[in-house]
Amino acid sequence: MTTEFNEKQLEILQVAEELFAEKGFDGTSIRDIAKKANINIAMISYYFGSKEKLLESLIIFRTSDLRLQLENLFSEDLSPIQKIEKLIELYINRLNKNRCLYQILHFEFSSKKRIMDFKVFTDVKKQNLLSLQKIIAEGQEKGVFRKNINTALLPPTIMGTFFHFHTNRPFYEELFNLKTEEAYDHFIKTEVISHIKQTIKAFLVYEN
Numbered sequence: 001m002t003t004e005f006n007e008k009q010l011e012i013l014q015v016a017e018e019l020f021a022e023k024g025f026d027g028t029s030i031r032d033i034a035k036k037a038n039i040n041i042a043m044i045s046y047y048f049g050s051k052e053k054l055l056e057s058l059i060i061f062r063t064s065d066l067r068l069q070l071e072n073l074f075s076e077d078l079s080p081i082q083k084i085e086k087l088i089e090l091y092i093n094r095l096n097k098n099r100c101l102y103q104i105l106h107f108e109f110s111s112k113k114r115i116m117d118f119k120v121f122t123d124v125k126k127q128n129l130l131s132l133q134k135i136i137a138e139g140q141e142k143g144v145f146r147k148n149i150n151t152a153l154l155p156p157t158i159m160g161t162f163f164h165f166h167t168n169r170p171f172y173e174e175l176f177n178l179k180t181e182e183a184y185d186h187f188i189k190t191e192v193i194s195h196i197k198q199t200i201k202a203f204l205v206y207e208n
Contacts, residue, residue: 009047012037013058019043021100025055030181058107058203059121062098065091067124080139084199084204089130092193095162102163116192129155136204145204152201161196162188 015037019028030051034041035168048054051145056112067092073083095102165172169184176191178184 005057008039008043008059009057011045012039012047012054012086013061016054016063016102017058020055020058020104025051025104030054043052055104056121057103060124062101063128064122065126066094067127067131070128073132074138080142080144080199081205084139084174084200085137087135088200089193090198091155091158092162092188092196095159096188099166125155139148139204149204157203158196158200161199162192165192 010035016028016033019032019036022028023032028051030041030044033054034044037044044054048057065207070087073086073090076083076086078086130153133155136145136149136154140147142151165188172178172187173184175185176189
């Protein structure tokens with residue numbers, strides 16, 4: 001599956017994302033997408049084939065550019081710790097911005113209601129993991145990070161904290177008095193990200 005999309009395809013993907021987030025994957029029809037995008041159903045079929053293939057394309061669209069950001073991050077003039085902290089910001093801000101889409105993905109992966117080809121998505125994650133491994137290896141070579149680190153478990157540790165927080169949103173909104181969407185987003189960008197950075201740093205660096 002291609003990771004390059006033309007202008008019309010991008011327009012369809014953005015409309016589909018809005019509707020999937022609003023009505024859910026099962027609650028959104030190809031007709032709904034075509035109507036909101038002001039195009040005919042045949043065009044969606046021509047570009048994507050099916051609603052499942054459209055979701056797969058949306059996954060690639062929203063995740064493939066992270067690989068470039070991670071590769072650029074490795075080349076930046078930052079310490080290994082600073083790179084990890086910036087990586088955490090990239091991950092969490094991405095998840096928070098696209099949290100409705102990721103909730104749909106989580107359901108699709110866990111329920112296995114339909115057969116979907118997630119190989120391309122898995123390949124993207126593998127490439128992202130390689131970029132993370134390069135940063136960890138750099139930190140280990142410089143004597144900053146411990147040697148016995150299971151790098152593959154870092155992304156679920158980072159993202160799992162966010163997803164637990166978001167899945168239990170009503171509880172944390174009451175606990176931290178987060179009465180507006182702005183307050184909720186601000187708490188994620190400050191407190192949640194800061195907590196994850198401290199947690200990952202404690203795991204990576206040598207104990208004093």
